[in-house]
Amino acid sequence: MTDLLIKPAKLKGNIHITPSKSMAHRAVIAACLAVGESVIDNIELSDDIIATIDGMTAFGAKIQIEDAAGRKRLLIQGVKADAKHSDRVIDANESGSTLRFLIPIATLFAGETRFVGRGKLGSRPLDPFEEIFNAQGLKFEASATEQLDLTVEGPLRAGRYEMAGNISSQFITGLLYTLPLLAGESVIQITTELESIGYIELTLDVLKYFGIGITFNKAERQFIIPGQQVYQARNYTVEGDYSQAAFFLSAGALGNDVTVTGLQADSKQGDRGITTILEQLNAVVTTTDREVFARAASEGLSSGELTVIDGAQVPDIIPISALVACLSQGRTEIVNLSRLRIKESDRLEATKKELRKLGAKIEVVGDTLQIEGVPSLTGEAIVWSHKDHRMAMMLAIASTVVEQDIIIKDAEYVSKSYPTFWQEFESLGGQVSEWHLGE
Numbered sequence: 001m002t003d004l005l006i007k008p009a010k011l012k013g014n015i016h017i018t019p020s021k022s023m024a025h026r027a028v029i030a031a032c033l034a035v036g037e038s039v040i041d042n043i044e045l046s047d048d049i050i051a052t053i054d055g056m057t058a059f060g061a062k063i064q065i066e067d068a069a070g071r072k073r074l075l076i077q078g079v080k081a082d083a084k085h086s087d088r089v090i091d092a093n094e095s096g097s098t099l100r101f102l103i104p105i106a107t108l109f110a111g112e113t114r115f116v117g118r119g120k121l122g123s124r125p126l127d128p129f130e131e132i133f134n135a136q137g138l139k140f141e142a143s144a145t146e147q148l149d150l151t152v153e154g155p156l157r158a159g160r161y162e163m164a165g166n167i168s169s170q171f172i173t174g175l176l177y178t179l180p181l182l183a184g185e186s187v188i189q190i191t192t193e194l195e196s197i198g199y200i201e202l203t204l205d206v207l208k209y210f211g212i213g214i215t216f217n218k219a220e221r222q223f224i225i226p227g228q229q230v231y232q233a234r235n236y237t238v239e240g241d242y243s244q245a246a247f248f249l250s251a252g253a254l255g256n257d258v259t260v261t262g263l264q265a266d267s268k269q270g271d272r273g274i275t276t277i278l279e280q281l282n283a284v285v286t287t288t289d290r291e292v293f294a295r296a297a298s299e300g301l302s303s304g305e306l307t308v309i310d311g312a313q314v315p316d317i318i319p320i321s322a323l324v325a326c327l328s329q330g331r332t333e334i335v336n337l338s339r340l341r342i343k344e345s346d347r348l349e350a351t352k353k354e355l356r357k358l359g360a361k362i363e364v365v366g367d368t369l370q371i372e373g374v375p376s377l378t379g380e381a382i383v384w385s386h387k388d389h390r391m392a393m394m395l396a397i398a399s400t401v402v403e404q405d406i407i408i409k410d411a412e413y414v415s416k417s418y419p420t421f422w423q424e425f426e427s428l429g430g431q432v433s434e435w436h437l438g439e
C-alpha cells in the first residue's frame with residue numbers, strides 16, 4: 001500500500017489531460033467485435049482499460065499496443081462471434097464497466113465465461129443481468145465469496161428486455177453492444193428514471209461510429225435494436241477525459257493556476273457537466289478549442305442562500321464537486337446520489353467522512369450531501385482514499401487548499417483510471433513524498 005505525505009502547495013501550469021476511460025472501453029470493445037483491423041489512438045493503459053483489453057483478447061481478438069509520438073495506440077484485429085466452443089476466464093480487476101459490458105457480450109461466444117475480480121467488484125450489483133439470465137434459463141452462477149467469481153453462458157435471445165435505469169447505465173450499455181448481433185430485433189424498455197444518461201449517449205455514439213444503428217426513444221425510455229448487424233472496423237481517436245479533468249478544473253476554481261488541454265469543447269461526455277457545477281458555485285469557466293480553465297469569480301466561490309446540484313447524471317464528479325462546495329460561501333445541497341454508494345467505495349459516506357476530517361461542514365442526509373461553506377480547511381493529518389481512485393484524486397486537490405501537511409492513505413489506487421496522476425500532480429508543483437503509516 002502507498003501512503004503519500006503532501007505539503008500545502010498551490011498548483012501551477014498546463015496539464016494535457018489523460019484519454020477518456022469511458023470512451024476507450026467503448027472503442028476497444030467495438031473494434032474487437034469488428035472483423036478486420038481497427039486502430040484506437042490515444043489510450044491510457046489504466047487498470048480498467050487493461051482489464052477490457054485482456055477481456056476482449058480472451059474472446060479471440062488480437063490487440064497490439066504501440067507507442068506513437070508519445071501516445072499509446074492499439075492495433076486491433078477483431079473477432080467474429082462464433083460457435084467455436086471454448087471456455088475462458090476473464091479478470092475484470094475492479095472495473096465495473098469491463099464486467100457489465102462484457103457479461104452480455106460473453107453470451108455471443110460459445111462456451112462458459114468465468115469472470116473474476118477484486119476489491120468491491122464482487123459486491124457491486126449484478127441483479128439486472130441475473131434476472132435476465134434466469135428468465136431465459138441461462139447459466140449465471142456467482143460464488144458466495146465476497147470476491148467476484150461468476151460463470152455465465154449464453155446465448156441470449158432477441159426480444160423484449162425490461163430493465164431499471166437507476167442502478168447502473170452499464171447494464172444497458174452491455175446489452176446495446178450485444179443485441180444488434182442477434183438474429184432478430186430487440187427492444188429494451190427502461191422501467192425507471194434513466195440515470196447516467198450521458199454514458200448511454202456515449203455508447204450510442206460509439207456504436208454508430210462502428211456501424212451499429214439503434215433507435216433511442218428518449219421520451220419513452222426505449223431502445224429499438226435491429227438484429228443481424230455487423231460491426232465495421234474503424235480508426236478512432238479517444239478524446240480527453242472530462243471525469244479526470246474535473247479534478248484540475250476544480251483545482252483552478254480553488255485558487256490553483258491550472259489550465260487543461262486535450263479536451264473537446266463540444267464533447268458528449270456527461271462529465272462535461274463539471275463546468276456547469278463550477279459555474280453554479282460562482283466560478284468562471286473559460287473554454288476555447290484548445291484549453292479549458294476555471295477560476296473563482298472576483299467575489300469568491302459562493303452558493304448563495306442555497307445552490308442545489310443534481311448528481312443523477314454525473315456520479316463520478318461528485319466527490320470533487322463536494323470539495324469545491326465545502327469552500328463556497330453559503331449552503332449547497334447535492335442531490336440524487338444513491339448510486340455513489342455502489343462504486344469502488346461508498347462515495348457518499350467516504351466523501352463526507354474525509355472532508356469532515358479536514359474541517360468541512362458536510363452531512364449525508366438520505367441520498368443527499370448537505371454542505372455549509374467554510375473559508376478554509378484544516379484538521380486531521382491522515383485521510384484515506386477508501387481504496388477508491390476518485391477519492392484519492394479529490395483528496396490530492398484538497399491538499400492544495402488545506403493549511404497543513406496531509407497524508408493520503410492508499411494513494412496508489414489512482415491507477416484504476418489514471419496511473420500517471422501523481423506524476424502529473426507533481427509536475428504542476430504538488431509537494432509529494434512517500435510516507436509509511438505502517439498499517
Ligand SMILES: O=C(O)C1=C[C@@H](OP(=O)(O)O)[C@@H](O)[C@H](O)C1
Pocket residue numbers: 021022023025097167168169170173195196199315316339
Ligand atoms: O458507462 C460508463 O463508462 C460509466 C458509467 C457510470 O456508471 P453508472 O452508470 O453506474 O453511474 C460511471 O460511474 C462509470 O465511471 C463509467
Ligand SMILES: C=C(OP(=O)(O)O)C(=O)O
Pocket residue numbers: 048094095096097098316343344390417
Ligand atoms: C465507477 C467507476 O468505474 P467503473 O464503474 O467502470 O468501475 C469510476 O470510474 O469512477
